[in-house]
Amino acid sequence: MHEIDMTKALILTVKDWYESQPEKPKIEKIHLTVGQFTCVEPLGLQFAFEAQTRNTFLAGVELVIKDVPLIAFCHSCQQEYKPEIGLQYSCPDCKSPMNDIRYGRELKIDRLEYSAINNQHLSISN
Amino acid sequence: MHQTFDAAIELNLLHANQEGADHNRQHFDKWGITCLNIMSSPGAGKTVLLEQTLKALKAKLNIAVIEGDMTTQLDADRLRKYNVPVIPINTGRSCHLDSKMVAGGIHILEHQYQPQNLDLVLVENVGNLVCPAEFEVGEHGKVALLSVTEGEDKPLKYPVMFREADCLLITKTDLAPYLDIDLDRITFNIKQINPQVTIIPLSAKTGEGLETWLDWVQSVICIPSGTKAKHKEQQKETKI
Ligand SMILES: Nc1nc2c(ncn2[C@@H]2O[C@H](COP(=O)(O)OP(=O)(O)OP(=O)(O)O)[C@@H](O)[C@H]2O)c(=O)[nH]1
Ligand SMILES: [Mg+2]
Ligand SMILES: [Zn+2]
Ligand SMILES: [Zn+2]
Ligand SMILES: [Zn+2]
Numbered sequence: 530m531h532e533i534d535m536t537k538a539l540i541l542t543v544k545d546w547y548e549s550q551p552e553k554p555k556i557e558k559i560h561l562t563v564g565q566f567t568c569v570e571p572l573g574l575q576f577a578f579e580a581q582t583r584n585t586f587l588a589g590v591e592l593v594i595k596d597v598p599l600i601a602f603c604h605s606c607q608q609e610y611k612p613e614i615g616l617q618y619s620c621p622d623c624k625s626p627m628n629d630i631r632y633g634r635e636l637k638i639d640r641l642e643y644s645a646i647n648n649q650h651l652s653i654s655n
Numbered sequence: 656m657h658q659t660f661d662a663a664i665e666l667n668l669l670h671a672n673q674e675g676a677d678h679n680r681q682h683f684d685k686w687g688i689t690c691l692n693i694m695s696s697p698g699a700g701k702t703v704l705l706e707q708t709l710k711a712l713k714a715k716l717n718i719a720v721i722e723g724d725m726t727t728q729l730d731a732d733r734l735r736k737y738n739v740p741v742i743p744i745n746t747g748r749s750c751h752l753d754s755k756m757v758a759g760g761i762h763i764l765e766h767q768y769q770p771q772n773l774d775l776v777l778v779e780n781v782g783n784l785v786c787p788a789e790f791e792v793g794e795h796g797k798v799a800l801l802s803v804t805e806g807e808d809k810p811l812k813y814p815v816m817f818r819e820a821d822c823l824l825i826t827k828t829d830l831a832p833y834l835d836i837d838l839d840r841i842t843f844n845i846k847q848i849n850p851q852v853t854i855i856p857l858s859a860k861t862g863e864g865l866e867t868w869l870d871w872v873q874s875v876i877c878i879p880s881g882t883k884a885k886h887k888e889q890q891k892e893t894k895i
Contacts, residue, residue: 619847640663
């Protein structure tokens with residue numbers, strides 16, 4: 530469900546960028562980073578994105594999602610470890626609880642890939 | 656020739672919600688209100704907790720409730736009996752409250768009540784253990800409830816909520832003897848995800864933990880002039 534909201538936010542952000550461009554370029558790919566320690570399902574995002582961009586300036590644009598695993602840092606052992614989501618979050622070596630999360634909380638729009646449009650007769654709706 | 660370019664965006668997907676939440680928090684801060692976001696899966700006991708909190712604290716503190724549950728009128732009606740402002744939010748089919756919805760509630764507070772007289776706003780979120788924790792609404796603290804009937808493994812399965820909580824209430828402890836459940840195990844599972852969280856076992860039926868919860872609420876309230884909450888903390892410390 531909330532993937533729909535997230536997608537709305539994504540589309541608005543991209544639209545802002547698009548409208549700030551003097552020559553409306555053709556957006557080809559949107560790169561996202563989605564951590565595994567979030568409530569977002571990459572598949573759900575893909576699905577919502579496709580549904581919500583139909584017949585808009587983003588129709589057919591590819592959503593490239595980089596899945597980032599959860600990585601925590603143990604202060605006692607001074608090392609990173611990979612908790613097993615759903616099973617075990619404490620340090621496998623010393624059993625300290627999960628204090629610092631290094632990676633896995635990301636929910637980010639990284640960058641856009643676009644190409645310039647040379648054909649002046651091409652009109653862009655939306 | 657097909658040449659592609661890159662444009663860096665570097666923006667959080669929740670950016671707009673976050674900005675809205677910061678805006679809401681500014682309103683609360685201006686009025687001297689502490690806001691707590693109450694979250695749990697459906698039926699863990701949020702409304703009962705609010706009822707007992709209102710009953711115990713409404714003489715001491717000025718409290719309002721923003722009621723975001725989908726069965727909204729039912730819960731709101733239960734809470735109106737305590738003669739405090741109860742603002743229902745129509746969440747539609749959303750699985751969480753977001754900062755925009757709560758802004759609507761704040762708007763009503765501003766125009767129909769005197770928010771500067773309030774100390775505490777309790778927000779009952781939509782019953783859902785997954786995403787409400789990701790959508791800040793402008794709260795100063797997050798309270799999560801987990802009832803003993805839900806099982807020991809829920810913190811492991813829905814870790815984000817348990818990671819984000821400032822206070823975790825293990826509710827319905829009166830039912831524990833009838834279930835094959837180990838309270839220590841629940842606590843252990845929560846602590847491995849969030850070692851900082853305050854855990855309070857609670858029963859609305861027997862009253863177990865209620866005083867501890869009420870103390871916690873009062874300890875997080877920032878009363879600009881008075882130091883009620885701080886005073887309480889000191890009392891506790893000197894006892895130990
Ligand atoms: N035995 C027992 N029952 C409880 C306790 N707390 C709540 N309940 C019962 O659990 C049920 C759900 O409680 P609510 O307070 O409505 O739960 P909620 O989290 O507000 O539910 P939703 O708003 O629908 O998500 C009610 O029937 C309560 O009487 C408790 O401590 N012990
Ligand atoms: Mg309720
Ligand atoms: Zn949601
Ligand atoms: Zn370790
Ligand atoms: Zn405002």
